Amino acid sequence: MRKALRWIGYVLAAIVLLALLFAAWVWFASSRVLGRVHEAAPERLAAPTAAQRADAGRQARIMGCAHCHGERLEGGLMFDAQPFATVWAPNLTELAPRVSDQQLARAIRQGIGHDGRALFIMPSDQYSRFSDQEVAALIAEIRRAPRSGGPVSPIKWGPIGRFALAMGQLRPIMVRIEDYRTRQPFDTGPGEAAGRRLAANGCSACHGPDLTGTPSDDGGPPPPDLAIAGAYNLAQFRALMRTGVPPGGRDLGLMKEVATRNFSSFNEEEVGQLHAYLRARAERASH
Secondary structure, eight states: OHHHHHHHHHHHHHHHHHHHHHHHHHHHHHHHHOBOOOOOOOOOOOOOOOOHHHHHHHHHHTTTTTHHTTTTTOOOOEEETTTTEEEEEEEEEHHHHGSOHHHHHHHHHHHTTSSSBBBBSHHHHTTTTTTHHHHHHHHHHHSSSOOOOOOOEEEEEEEEHHHHHHHSOOOOGGGGGHHHHHHHOOOGGGGHHHHHHHHHTTHHHHOOSSSSSOOTTSSOOOOGGGGGGGOOHHHHHHHHHHSSSSSSSOOOHHHHHHHHTTGGSSOOHHHHHHHHHHHHHHHHHHH
C-alpha cells in the first residue's frame, strides 16, 4: 500500500512539475512576443486641405476612433474578457504630446506603437489604406483635442490570451497589413471610384480586404460578401447605413451597432456613392 501511495505521489509531483514548466514556457514565450521591438518604415505625411482638417472629427467617428478612445479621445476600458485579456484604449490626449507625428502615423497605419512594440487591437490593417493627407488630418485632430484624464492601463493578458500569443494563434495586427495592400476591392471604373474608396476604408474591417467576407475571430459564420448590397435600392441601403436594419427587419447584430455608432455619420452624398459602387460591384460579379 505504501509503495502504491509513493508512486501516486511521484506521478502527481511529475504532473505538477510539468504543469509549472508549461506555464513558465507560456509566460516567457508570450512575453517574448509582447516585448519584441519592430522597425517601422518612415511615414510620408502630406499637408491636409482645410476641408480635410475640418472634417477629421467626423471621419474619426466613421472609422471607429471615437468608439474605442471615447468622444474626447481620453481612452478607457474597452472590454474585460478574462481569462483572455482586459483591454483599455490609450488616452490619446495624454499620449500625443509625448510622441511625434511619425510615431502616431506608424501606430495608425503600421500597427507599431511609439515604443516599437506591436499593437494587437488597433485596426491598422484597415487604416493602412488612409492616404498621406488623411492620416495627417487625423493626427491634427488628435492634437487638437484638449488634454483630459490620465494615463490608461496597458492590456492585461490572462492565461488563455498568453497561451494564444505563445502558440502563434493571436498575431499582431501588423501581419495583416500586406493582405490589405494586395487584396483590394474590385475596381468597377472611375465612375464609382469614390464609393470604392469609402467601402475599402470603412467596410473592410468586417467584410474583409476585398469585401468578399472574412472568417470571424470567434469561429462564427463570416460576414457576407458585400455583393448582397446589390439587392438593396437606395432607400433600403440608406436605412441600413443609418440604423443597421435591412429590409425584412432581421437583426444583423454587429452591423446594427456599427451603423448607429459609426456609419450614421456618413453624409447623403457618401451613402449614394457607396450604394452606387456596391451595386456596380454586384452587377459585375453576376456576369
